[in-house]
Amino acid sequence: MSQTSGGPTRAPVLTQSIHSVYTRTMSVPNVPNTLLGLLEREPSHGYELKREYDNYFGRAKPLPFGQVYATLSRLERDNKVSPAGLEPGDGPDRKRYTITDAGREEVEQWLAAPVDPEPYLQTVLFAKVVLALMLGREAGRYLETQRAVHLQQMREVTDLKRKGNLVDSLLADHALFHLEADLRWMDLTEARLSALAKVVSR
């Protein structure tokens, strides 16, 4: 884990665990807009912003301090945030930022815009099933094994979710629904294997 020096933020073990079984398919949040959103909540400085970001959005992959300050500089250059004085801290004074009207508009547009659906049309799963059928191998057996692995992962996430707080649950639910979608695809594919075999065989 890349923990930059000076930051006391450590991701809770639970959320790290959820991430560890989940981050393979999860999109990384848009850092500039997420920081802008946190600034719309209240003016803040880089140290506090990093702490908040890591707590909610980057627990398994904390934001490096360098990236926080570079992002804030760019946002200031683009008039999305403006400096709002200095605050004394443990070390040098901290520069406090406040969001501008242009920044608020940016957050609104970003939140309102739908995220591109990611149908994962060319997954490893898909490739393995088609190839197994092409080669006359036991695609059904492969799917059964994969199904067991998926369910095992769902069990782990469910267990972590039951021990966690509401934010952990939210993240775990996202993982569970995606794993479930894979499982449903596997079930349907398994039911269609003989028909699929005829389509892909020569």
Place this chain on the structure above:
Amino acid sequence: MSAVHVPSLTLPGPPDGPGYLVEARDVVKSFGETPALRGANLSVARGEIVAVMGPSGSGKSTLLHCLAGIFKPDSGEVWCDGQRVDRLDETKRTKLRRQCFGFVFQFGQLVPELSTADNVALPLLLNRVGRKQAYERAVYWLARLGLEGLEGRRSGELSGGQAQRVALARALVTKPTVIFADEPTGSLDSLTGEMVMDQMVDSARAEGATLVLVTHDARVAAFADREVVVRDGLVLDHQIVGVAG
């Protein structure tokens, strides 16, 4: 906070036996010409929570009904706690179900004319437990599952989630050795289903009960210690041999 009083309960139960608590060995069951189970095998350890999955018509509910002594298999053996369930006559199987098993079905199946407390106390009354003791335990279990204040309501006055939790209380009130649940969240929304599963798993663990759970919902199955898949009347045994990219 004062300590919660747990009403005592004395019921004759089967003796402890070694090995698995519940077993199906080569169980065959047909309905007319239609085979439902074609030599199904399943072993469940004491205290284990097992999810039985499979497509519609695969035989998973038939397997549960055979394990629970509701159906008598055409051939094969069903064991529970060292006892050959399939060899018991109907009277003894009924006694076994009442005293050692708890049931939760998809639609609660509460008696609509009875109150919530009556429904939960009913299995104890059928087991000839005294009325006072039966109702004390019923009220205790309703409260434990967050249903205090609903003792006098009839099932028509309950939400789907509340009705399922009453059914769970009814299943737990006899302190069963095994709880059999057939699609217990099938009629509930995700959040309510999750709450019912949380309570079912926590209660089963706390009571040391074994839970056999039939579901087609992977998120429900994920509450279990392990899952088995029934396909075409056979139980598939999953062995995860390694994960490759």
